[in-house]
Amino acid sequence: MRVFVTGSTGFVGSAVVRELLGAGHSVLGLARTDKGVEQLKAQGAEALFGTIEDLEVLKRGASESDAVIHLAFIHNFADFAGCCAIDREAITAMGSALVEAGGDRALVITSGTMMLAQGKLGTEDDAADISNPMAAARGASEKVCLDFAKHGVRASVVRLPPVTHGPGGNSGFMGPFVSVALEKGVSAYVGDGQSHWCAGHRDDAAKLYRLAIEKAEPGSIFHAVGEESVTIKDIATEVGKHMDIPVVRISTEEVPEHFGWFQFGVMADNTASSAKTKEVLGWNPTGPTVLKDVPVVIEFIKSHRSQF
Structure with a gap:
């Protein structure tokens, strides 16, 4: 597959790129700096210059790919709701491009287990705890993604644990x-x-993202939790x-x-x-x-x- 990866030069994203290339996939990575472009090229991936606010760039990357793995997120806790709104717009842009392109295409986005209710063991079947404003804001991205399953996209969500380490x-x-x-x-x-x-190791998370684009059924939610x-x-x-x-x-x-x-x-x-x-x-x-x-x-x- 040709896979478009946002957040491709980040802590988890760089491991995802390495995992995809090692499994024989080709990668088009979104990069917002010249350093990021060079990093992707050094790994053997292609680079597309832009940010997750450049919706036309995102549409282009998605339309030219068989699958999208969306890892990028603006971590500005002073305007968390605004960052989540940008996230939803990015998911909508890429998902719409995959629908328009047609065929068997996959969209995998990133969420977190911190979206779940506290104090009990959360499962993949649990929805975001909307009583928590931060969880409600980020959890809405899951719905935006999974709604694309109704339009022929193999849409799924990977929830990362709060300790994704390495x-x-x-x-x-x-x-x-x-x-x-x-x-x-x-x-x-x-x-x-x-x-x-x-908790979970970032290399294990990278394997999970790869498996999701390869095998996930539409509408699935996965947990990258090792512990x-x-x-x-x-x-x-x-x-x-x-x-x-x-x-x-x-x-x-x-x-x-x-x-x-x-x-x-x-x-x-x-x-x-x-x-x-x-x-x-x-x-x-x-x-x-x-x-x-x-x-x-x-x-x-x-x-x-x-x-x-």
């Missing part, structure tokens, strides 16, 4: 968590530390050990001062299953666990501290 990136929630530990000189967990994050539940206390303990700093317990009242803008992440209790994903697609995650990857996350954050 070398060379901030690894989702792990990045700000480690950054706070570096700044404060302690690795902190809240209360009894028994809140949870689900259903890792306690934040276990993560804090491992971070403290590798950074040689104290591991401390803080109260809920201390969270805003200690974690700042990341308080929403450290207070999250997000667990999710990928049982259906594994059964339907034969996906078998084999990457390192998040606790095994703590040293590579620390190494990355230490060398990129100005970004956090």
Whole structure:
């Protein structure tokens, strides 16, 4: 297949490009900088210059491809609703182009398990928790995508866990968590530390995106979750050990001062299953666990501290 990939030079996207090329597919990657264009060419992919706000560029990329994998997202939490609106417009543009092109074409977009209700094990059959404004805003993108299944497109959604980890990136929630530990000189967990994050390795996520364009039935939702539940206390303990700093317990009242803008992440209790994903697609995650990857996350954050 010829696959158009947005977010193709990002942390997960670059792994997706590598996975696709390794499986014999050709890749057209969206790039918004000259550096990104060169990165794609070095990997053996073609590049299309533009951003996810360039709707005509997106339509062109989709119309020239057999499948679209949409990973790009503007992470501006000051205007999250606006970023989600841009996301929906991009999905609509690419999906419409695939419908117009006709034939057996696939559209796979990215969402997150954080869209699901907190405090219980989420499954692929669960919808976004619309009582949460952030989840409602991002979850609407899932509906826009899946509606294209009614028009002959093999439309599906991949939900990434909040800790999608691996070398060379901030690894989702792990990045700000480690950054706070570096700044404060302690690795902190809240209360009894028994809140949870689900996790998955980025290379396993890349395999899932490939399987989705190859095999997904229209209207499917998949979870790129290798570990259903890792306690934040276990993560804090491992971070403290590798950074040689104290591991401390803080109260809920201390969270805003200690974690700042990341308080929403450290207070999250997000667990999710990928049982259906594994059964339907034969996906078998084999990457390192998040606790095994703590040293590579620390190494990355230490060398990129100005970004956090």
